[in-house]
Amino acid sequence: MKRRHCLAACAALAGQARGQGLRPLAIGFDEGSLPTMYRAGAQPAARGIYPALVGLAFAALGRPCELRALPFKRLLADVDGGQLLAGAVIRTPEREQRWLFSQAYFLERLSVYSAGVPFRGLADLTGKRVGVIRGWSYGEAFDAARRLGDFHCEEVSADEHNFAKLLRGRLDYVVATELGGRMLLELPAFERRIASGAAALGVTPIHLALPRSHEGGAALLAAFNTAVEQLQRDGQVEPLVAREIAAAAELVRGRGGVASIA
Template sequence: MMNIDRKIYFSLFFSLFLGLCSTTAISEEDILQISIDQAYPPYMYTSNGNVMGLYPVLISAVFERMGYRAEAKGYPWKRALHLGEVGKSGIGGIYMNEERVKIYDYSDPLYDEELVVYVQKGKEFSFNDVADLRGKKVGLNYGWSYGDAIDRARESGVFVSDDSVRNNVANFKKLVGGRIDCFVVDELAARKIIAEQGLEDKVVRLDSAISINSGYLVFSKNRNDQELLADFNRTLQIMRDEHSYDELVDAIVNSN
């Protein structure tokens, strides 16, 4: 029998999905387009043609409370970033860095992701912060920013960056195959992949987190959506205060 958390999650998802697909008197231009990463479970991904995950469901729930319809679409991350930068859509689940704040208006944080370092079992090393990656070959995802501290370390050559693949599953395969020394990944996403791929006896997390990165909703500054984001933030805070935010997050996180 499906557990209660999965029931809550799918009830939330399909009620939102049906709302987005309903033939109400809202024109195409009134639908808020949100681009997301198509391959970053459990936060945002596509499955059998459906957009899934914490960020699209949460963003849609907030906008629904505001009286808007939001349509999330999954793309390769570089494509999602391009669509957001040129103002064709918002972007869900994006991190903040120095360059992006010049381009986008940001919402309040949607969720805090814990970035950690995984290595092959038996090849652990002492790790406290990004400086301990010096000289290591580190797996990263193509087109991703990991926040200012990690991005600066990559650009300054503290570690050797290997960002030749586009998703976490591929990087775990490289790690197990010995093609990289370690891999930076969100802990929740890592646990899901490890369970699905049967990697429990092959990889291990180093103790300290490398970073805590928040995911946000953003719109290009050229769109002048500051008032919309202010309303979004107020509604998000209401959901936090009444604990419907916690219920939604727990249902999605615990269903994975």
């Protein structure tokens, strides 16, 4: 029954979009997290794995969308204000009070990086300076320890800035996505000087989200879920991920580093 309901919602949304010429959905993504989501140069269009996957799902529904890259805290405020959908966020109890979420469409592995003592577990962060991205959640365990003051977090807009602070001794650890960290460690500035810990911080599901006040939000999310499931069955997701990683890596190499991109 649930499957049939989702298919019906998907068909209804696609027909509505094509028949009524609906206004494009505005969907926001963080601007500084290569290769998953980022802004390339001065253009506001979002690039990366998450925008590509979300855009492909809505294209399958015949629903036009604008994929925008912007600072993460501004993105959160614009979603609360009803101006955007959140294209790639973690589901937290606090956000669930305000937003509706899709099924997870990607699993993001988080790693902890250092230029000294390698990370082995959350207890290693006690009393340390930890670099994070402004406005991000890093899972319930990390967020709870942060609220308790077990360690001090310093926020920036892009992972590269935290890696640079790590090399200058201004941070003890940096939390970043495994895909983003792997890309940065290939740059001459960071190669062989920074390493990921033996243990991952965790694996976090990534969701599309929208305000609870969004008209037709539940049907939109049901249709999106069905479209993503179809992309997965058709084998389109893995090649898309590989292409976006390669494209982000080429940008990094071609422009001499991440700072000139985001």
